[in-house]
Amino acid sequence: VKALGPAGDLAAETAAVLAECDVPLTNVFSTGAMNELPRVDSHVSSGPDTHDKESSWSVPNAELASRVDMRGVRTMSVDPPGCVDVDDALSVRRIRLDTRADVGVHIADVSHFVKAGSFLDLEAYARGTTVYLADGGRCDMLPALLSENVCSLLGGRERLAVSCVWTLDAHCRPYMGGMGPDGSKGPNSPWFGRTVIRSNHQLNYYQAQAILDGVPPPTKADDLNDATETRRVRDDLAVLAAFARRCNAARTARGAVELASAELRFETCSDGVPRDVLTKGEVPMMRIVAELMIAANAAVAEKIVASDPRAFVRSHPPPRPEGFEELAGLMKRATGVTLDATDGTALANSLSSAITKATSSDKVLVAVAAATDALFRGMATRAMSEARYRVASGGVEGSNNSHYGLALTLYTHFTSPIRRYADVVVHRQLMDAVTGGGDGDGDEKSAPGTSKSLSSPAGLAKVADHLNERNRAAKRAQARCAGLYLLETLARAPRVERAVVHEIKDDGFVAFVPRFHVR
Numbered sequence: 001v002k003a004l005g006p007a008g009d010l011a012a013e014t015a016a017v018l019a020e021c022d023v024p025l026t027n028v029f030s031t032g033a034m035n036e037l038p039r040v041d042s043h044v045s046s047g048p049d050t051h052d053k054e055s056s057w058s059v060p061n062a063e064l065a066s067r068v069d070m071r072g073v074r075t076m077s078v079d080p081p082g083c084v085d086v087d088d089a090l091s092v093r094r095i096r097l098d099t100r101a102d103v104g105v106h107i108a109d110v111s112h113f114v115k116a117g118s119f120l121d122l123e124a125y126a127r128g129t130t131v132y133l134a135d136g137g138r139c140d141m142l143p144a145l146l147s148e149n150v151c152s153l154l155g156g157r158e159r160l161a162v163s164c165v166w167t168l169d170a171h172c173r174p175y176m177g178g179m180g181p182d183g184s185k186g187p188n189s190p191w192f193g194r195t196v197i198r199s200n201h202q203l204n205y206y207q208a209q210a211i212l213d214g215v216p217p218p219t220k221a222d223d224l225n226d227a228t229e230t231r232r233v234r235d236d237l238a239v240l241a242a243f244a245r246r247c248n249a250a251r252t253a254r255g256a257v258e259l260a261s262a263e264l265r266f267e268t269c270s271d272g273v274p275r276d277v278l279t280k281g282e283v284p285m286m287r288i289v290a291e292l293m294i295a296a297n298a299a300v301a302e303k304i305v306a307s308d309p310r311a312f313v314r315s316h317p318p319p320r321p322e323g324f325e326e327l328a329g330l331m332k333r334a335t336g337v338t339l340d341a342t343d344g345t346a347l348a349n350s351l352s353s354a355i356t357k358a359t360s361s362d363k364v365l366v367a368v369a370a371a372t373d374a375l376f377r378g379m380a381t382r383a384m385s386e387a388r389y390r391v392a393s394g395g396v397e398g399s400n401n402s403h404y405g406l407a408l409t410l411y412t413h414f415t416s417p418i419r420r421y422a423d424v425v426v427h428r429q430l431m432d433a434v435t436g437g438g439d440g441d442g443d444e445k446s447a448p449g450t451s452k453s454l455s456s457p458a459g460l461a462k463v464a465d466h467l468n469e470r471n472r473a474a475k476r477a478q479a480r481c482a483g484l485y486l487l488e489t490l491a492r493a494p495r496v497e498r499a500v501v502h503e504i505k506d507d508g509f510v511a512f513v514p515r516f517h518v519r
Contacts, residue, residue, distance in 0.1 A: 011272065013484050018139065021477040023131050027140050032119030037145050057150045059158045059196055063112075068182045068195045070163065074236065075106065076201040077153055078208045078289050080280075081219075085130070086153040087416045089161070089199045090292065092236040099170035102181065103243055105296040106197050108151045109160040110417035111427040114142070121424075125463075128470025130419035131477055134266050134485040135274070140419075147418050155202030155223050162427055163195040164296045164414075172242040190299050192434050201233060209285040212237040241284075244291035251294075254407035255344030259381040264516060266485045274489045279515055293415040294406060300430055301410035305392050305401070307433030310457050312425050312464065313412045316387040316403040318343070323383035330502055331376060341383075344407050351376055371500045374514040386472075389413075389422055389464040391457050422467050425460075486516060 004019065005012025018025055040056040075091040091104040114120045124141050131139040140147055153159050167175045167189045180191035201223050203211070210217035211224075211234050224230055248256075266274040297314075304311035319341060328339040337354040340346040355373045384405065392401050392410075403411040414430070417423035503510035512519050 010274075010484065010488050014133070014481055017477055017480045017484070018131075021473040021480075023139050023473060023477050024127060025139075027138070027144065029123055029143050030119060033123045034143065036115075036118055036120045037143060038113060038150055040145065040150075059160065063160060064196060066194070067160070068163070068193055070104070070106075070161075070181060070195045071158060071198040073102075073104070073197070074232065075104070075197050075199045076203055076208075076233065076236070077155070077199050078203050078205060078285060081204040081206070083204070084152060084154075085147045085418045086199075086202070087418045088289075088293065089153045089197060090236075090240055090289075091197075092239045095167075100175055101168050101239055102165050103168055103239065103292075104163050104165040104181075105292055105415070106153065106161040106163045106195065107296070107415050107423075107427075108153055108418055109162050109194060109427070110142070110146070110151050111162075111424050111431070112160050112194075113146055113151060114424060116428060120146075124421050124424065125466070128421050128467050129474045131474045133478070134264065134482045135268050135272060136265075141421060142418060151418055153197070153199050155199050158196060158198050161195045161197045162192070162430065163197070164190050164192055164299055166190045166243070166299075168239075168243060172239065172246050190296075192300070192303060192430060194431070205283055205285045205289070206281075208237060209283040212241065212285065237285075237288075240292060241288050244288040244295075247295045248287070248291050251407045252348075255346075255348065256407035257344045257348050257380070257405050259377050259384070259405070264482050264486060266489065273492075274485045275492070277486055277489045277516070294408075294411075297414050298406075298408050298411055300414040300426060301408075301412040304412065304426065304429045304433050305410055308429065309392055310460060311392045311412070311429055312422065312460060313390060313392045313401050313410060314387055314403065314422070315390050315401055315411070316405050317385040317400075318404045319384050323385075324380070327376065327379040327383060330379070334372070334502075341380075344404060347380065351380065371498060371512070371514040374517065375500050375502060375512045378512070378517055388468045389471075391460045391464060421470075425463060483518075486518070 002019075004015040007013075015025055038057055070091070073091045073093045075089050077086045077089040079086055087108050089106045091102075091106065093102040093104070095101060114124055120142070127139075127141045130141045130147075133139070142151070151159070153161065163181070165181055167179075169175045174189045176189050180193075181195070182191070182193060184191070201221060203221055203224075204219075207217040207219065207221050211221075211230060214234065224233065263280045265278045265280065267276040267278065268274050301311070301313055305313065321341065324339055324341045328341075331337050331339050331350070331354050335354040335357045337350060337357055339350045339354075341350070351373075354376055355369060387403070387405070390400070401411075402409050412426050413420055413422045414426045415423065417427055497513050497515055499511040499513045501509050501511045510519055
């Protein structure tokens with residue numbers, strides 16, 4: 001039993017939520033885990049401001065010799081403003097005297113530093129995921145020295161990565177039979193391997209969007225002062241955007257479903273009390289980056305399942321029909337459209353038809369079309385089955401491996417190993433697939449992330465069950481903390497917001513507030 005503070009106190013209520021969800025209340029790691037961290041110069045802090053200091057860590061010569069050196073390829077990261085745990089970076093390399101280009105998705109090589117079966121590995125496995133709190137704080141999966149410095153793909157720093165590189169033709173279609181970054185020839189698009197990169201530009205979404213649009217960014221990128229280099233970055237972003245559009249179009253044609261949710265951010269006073277609530281401003285660059293990450297995750301899934309049918313995948317079962325009863329009734333009453341959720345294509349068409357019908361037949365609904373669309377898509381989101389980690393079954397064609405929402409036959413999580421342990425597991429499996437066997441990291445006891453446990457279907461299923469539970473707990477904690485902060489903010493400063501009433505009861509009504517995605 002532990003006293004967390006008085007009931008009604010925001011800090012105490014937040015701590016209670018974290019405790020109930022079994023989320024670590026601090027970012028203190030075990031002595032064993034801290035002793036396994038890479039050595040840095042004594043003048044460099046391993047605290048929360050590590051990323052602001054000149055890194056004392058450099059790529060070992062042995063890694064330079066054994067990896068593909070891509071430091072000469074212009075590379076950039078595109079993340080939310082203020083991001084310090086940079087999992088991914090992007091690159092475009094035009095092939096000289098050709099119309100083709102190599103597009104790379106480079107992911108922090110966490111598995112190099114977190115050896116299978118080590119103290120760091122066991123603690124990361126236990127935590128399962130980083131939990132992001134409403135006030136901007138985090139309950140980290142890894143110590144800050146790794147998550148914010150040595151692993152993070154920070155601008156201007158040489159870093160270790162695991163890369164997925166496509167060779168694209170002039171129409172941004174994957175080109176088979178080219179040459180990989182390591183000089184290999186053959187049907188190798190995409191190519192996978194361990195690399196050394198140097199991110200030239202650390203951009204946020206809004207800066208990258210402005211550069212792509214050819215307008216001044218809202219805040220100037222510190223490392224982008226040259227007009228010629230800015231044009232080159234814009235050209236690279238244009239290639240990335242074109243490839244992302246092609247990937248998205250293919251998924252949409254297969255029935256991918258675009259659903260809705262809101263990500264709330266809170267401005268806080270110096271004492272931690274929230275003073276305002278903000279919703280993330282959407283720009284196309286967010287979807288471009290997300291689509292490239294989806295493409296990399298899907299490509300890795302195909303690679304590891306082809307190598308070992310017992311691979312670690314993320315599946316999303318089709319929703320149960322009864323889950324759509326409320327939405328179907330509301331949609332029929334409000335728009336006259338009959339909901340068809342037999343597959344992703346039918347669901348996407350029904351949602352689009354409902355909004356089209358509403359906006360063409362009712363002047364009141366025209367004024368709140370966006371709100372109505374958000375309501376319908378939010379209800380569809382709640383009706384969905386839970387996506388979960390599992391051991392692949394049936395090989396590449398196994399029906400239980402598919403992802404309904406993304407309309408993909410195979411999918412996994414590869415692109416966020418700094419904050420998700422599942423991605424660390426997948427990195428190890430990918431390296432096994434690329435090298436043809438275990439890479440020799442860690443000891444061989446049957447700890448969660450060792451090669452022995454990953455080669456056993458029962459051991460891998462246990463890892464999947466644990467990570468599914470940790471993922472659910474993290475989502476519950478994040479949602480409940482955001483709810484606490486929203487209530488505190490509105491109690492201190494009430495405001496008027498547009499809402500959509502979608503149910504009348506004897507004792508009141510149910511309204512949906514689209515700005516906050518709450519009912």
